[in-house]
Amino acid sequence: xxxxxIALIGLGLIGSSLGHAIKxxxxxxxxxxxxxxxxxxETALDIGFVDVVYESAAAAAQGADxxxxxxxxxxxxxxxxxxxxxxxxxxxxxxxxSVKASVIEDISPILRSDVYLVPGHPIAGxxxxxxxxxxxxLFVGRWCVLTPTPETxxxxxxxxxxxxxxxxxxxxxxxxxxxxxxLAITSHxxxxxxxNIVGTASDLEAxxxxxxxxxxxxxxxxxxxxxxxxPVMWRDIFLRNKRAVLEMLSRFNEDxxxxxxxxxxxxxxxxxxxxxxxxxxxxxxxxxxxxMAEPNFGRHxxxxxx
Amino acid sequence: xxxxxIALIGLGLIGSSLGHAIKxxxxxxxxxxxxxxxxxxETALDIGFVDVVYESAAAAAQGADxxxxxxxxxxxxxxxxxxxxxxxxxxxxxxxxSVKASVIEDISPILRSDVYLVPGHPIAGxxxxxxxxxxxxLFVGRWCVLTPTPETxxxxxxxxxxxxxxxxxxxxxxxxxxxxxxLAITSHxxxxxxxNIVGTASDLEAxxxxxxxxxxxxxxxxxxxxxxxxPVMWRDIFLRNKRAVLEMLSRFNEDxxxxxxxxxxxxxxxxxxxxxxxxxxxxxxxxxxxxMAEPNFGRHxxxxxx
Numbered sequence: 001x002x003x004x005x006i007a008l009i010g011l012g013l014i015g016s017s018l019g020h021a022i023k024x025x026x027x028x029x030x031x032x033x034x035x036x037x038x039x040x041x042e043t044a045l046d047i048g049f050v051d052v053v054y055e056s057a058a059a060a061a062q063g064a065d066x067x068x069x070x071x072x073x074x075x076x077x078x079x080x081x082x083x084x085x086x087x088x089x090x091x092x093x094x095x096x097x098s099v100k101a102s103v104i105e106d107i108s109p110i111l112r113s114d115v116y117l118v119p120g121h122p123i124a125g126x127x128x129x130x131x132x133x134x135x136x137x138l139f140v141g142r143w144c145v146l147t148p149t150p151e152t153x154x155x156x157x158x159x160x161x162x163x164x165x166x167x168x169x170x171x172x173x174x175x176x177x178x179x180x181x182x183l184a185i186t187s188h189x190x191x192x193x194x195x196n197i198v199g200t201a202s203d204l205e206a207x208x209x210x211x212x213x214x215x216x217x218x219x220x221x222x223x224x225x226x227x228x229x230x231p232v233m234w235r236d237i238f239l240r241n242k243r244a245v246l247e248m249l250s251r252f253n254e255d256x257x258x259x260x261x262x263x264x265x266x267x268x269x270x271x272x273x274x275x276x277x278x279x280x281x282x283x284x285x286x287x288x289x290x291x292m293a294e295p296n297f298g299r300h301x302x303x304x305x306x
Numbered sequence: 307x308x309x310x311x312i313a314l315i316g317l318g319l320i321g322s323s324l325g326h327a328i329k330x331x332x333x334x335x336x337x338x339x340x341x342x343x344x345x346x347x348e349t350a351l352d353i354g355f356v357d358v359v360y361e362s363a364a365a366a367a368q369g370a371d372x373x374x375x376x377x378x379x380x381x382x383x384x385x386x387x388x389x390x391x392x393x394x395x396x397x398x399x400x401x402x403x404s405v406k407a408s409v410i411e412d413i414s415p416i417l418r419s420d421v422y423l424v425p426g427h428p429i430a431g432x433x434x435x436x437x438x439x440x441x442x443x444l445f446v447g448r449w450c451v452l453t454p455t456p457e458t459x460x461x462x463x464x465x466x467x468x469x470x471x472x473x474x475x476x477x478x479x480x481x482x483x484x485x486x487x488x489l490a491i492t493s494h495x496x497x498x499x500x501x502n503i504v505g506t507a508s509d510l511e512a513x514x515x516x517x518x519x520x521x522x523x524x525x526x527x528x529x530x531x532x533x534x535x536x537p538v539m540w541r542d543i544f545l546r547n548k549r550a551v552l553e554m555l556s557r558f559n560e561d562x563x564x565x566x567x568x569x570x571x572x573x574x575x576x577x578x579x580x581x582x583x584x585x586x587x588x589x590x591x592x593x594x595x596x597x598m599a600e601p602n603f604g605r606h607x608x609x610x611x612x
Contacts, residue, residue: 143521183524185514197491208491263548275537
């Protein structure tokens with residue numbers, strides 16, 4: 001079996017990490033790349049995680065067996081429309097977007113019958129962005145969720161799954177709507193809240209704001225790191241996962257209102273019981289080994305000052 | 307100048323860390339301890355970060371030059387009332403509570419004229435609790451905020467400040483109300499939100515909840531760690547800092563409502579611009595070196611998956 005030609009559409013953190021990982025494990029015969037910015041394309045070529053770059057997505061995708069979309073999700077539809085005519089029969093379009101139902105909605109209507117769509121989402125990243133931020137080990141030991149529909153060609157699904165496994169990920173299959181609901185609460189709402197509280201703080205009077213920066217180690221700093229993620233990518237995530245995000249945000253707001261009310265009415269019993277029940281889920285995460293994914297677990301953790 | 311006798315009222319994370327640090331640097335002639343639980347007292351004595359323990363706070367405080375309150379803030383008033391009659395002239399009461407105006411309000415009315423109150427707040431901690439969780443280095447390189455009133459005896463203030471400096475902290479003086487406002491946004495609201503989102507998640511249907519645990523590395527996990535902090539201590543922080551917390555929570559809610567509205571109305575421009583402005587404050591924190599307090603900074607940070 002010959003190795004596939006792979007096209008990377010988008011050469012930021014995820015695109016460059018994919019390139020590094022594919023090269024490292026020798027998984028492609030040829031890796032082509034496309035990015036909108038000329039500088040990004042040149043940097044990618046200099047670093048060498050792609051073999052060649054093109055000035056259009058269509059040129060990069062032509063002749064590829066697997067095409068990865070690694071760009072903000074708002075661009076998916078027009079990219080798919082652009083490359084569709086030039087794709088070779090049997091080509092597989094896959095992606096790394098954080099929302100999955102919208103990918104199927106965007107691309108399925110224009111998908112050629114001899115081209116396959118395998119939506120994917122590697123649960124991996126850093127707050128860095130750009131072509132210099134990638135590294136081959138980003139996906140090692142992390143989940144990659146694939147959300148094929150019942151109609152998706154099984155060999156195409158297996159091809160994409162094998163590629164993720166070959167670069168070190170654990171592959172999980174899931175319904176796209178369920179994925180979007182789970183990620184709304186585990187990722188999208190936490191990021192929205194982090195952006196929000198950092199925004200609230202930056203509106204404070206200048207003297208208070210300088211003390212906020214000074215004493216940021218008391219909890220706030222963790223939120224600023226999360227809120228340093230790419231604004232365009234996150235804009236698209238919220239627009240693409242609108243339904244699940246608004247649903248989870250409603251629940252979050254109801255619960256926060258209950259806490260606010262308890263504070264206002266000096267209701268210590270309610271506060272204590274609401275603060276206590278969260279320990280179970282923490283324990284489950286530790287039991288599930290999900291806390292160990294962090295390489296620094298086990299040290300004295302000084303981030304939780306108060 | 308002879309070394310002071312120090313009493314530690316409360317032998318949890320902060321109390322035990324204080325004991326270890328005071329012992330390590332030889333800063334006391336004698337360290338007495340009190341905790342409500344017999345088991346905690348025995349553990350403290352076994353570990354040896356106190357010289358002796360007593361079954362009452364009054365017994366531990368009698369004869370002490372400096373008395374540290376290291377217990378949930380709801381207990382401060384009754385503790386102060388209990389020990390006041392037995393304190394020796396010139397004794398200094400200080401504390402490590404996360405709210406400062408309420409300490410002054412609670413204790414000042416019953417303070418003897420020959421006893422001094424120096425409210426303090428070390429910006430240091432972990433999500434662990436109990437007498438086995440302390441370590442001498444917890445306060446090294448961390449801020450300790452003291453909030454004396456204009457009436458506070460200056461020698462008492464300097465005695466407490468020197469002790470914190472001797473165990474490695476950077477001491478900062480601040481108005482109590484200003485402290486409470488700054489900590490509301492940097493620490494109390496972040497913790498409230500973390501408790502809240504973990505609570506929202508734990509109310510989800512069982513199958514979704516298990517996937518939330520599985521994919522917690524996508525952002526949620528950081529919140530569960532914060533939400534693992536001691537529920538009683540946090541109950542008291544919110545009750546004690548009610549005014550500033552409710553004020554900051556109102557601002558937070560207004561901003562969150564604006565984001566929610568932008569998502570509902572597909573207003574990508576508003577989302578992108580709100581997500582972009584938070585980068586400035588992040589940059590200020592890095593410039594101020596507050597990001598370096600974390601010993602693991604600089605590694606590939608894999609906590610920001612999405």
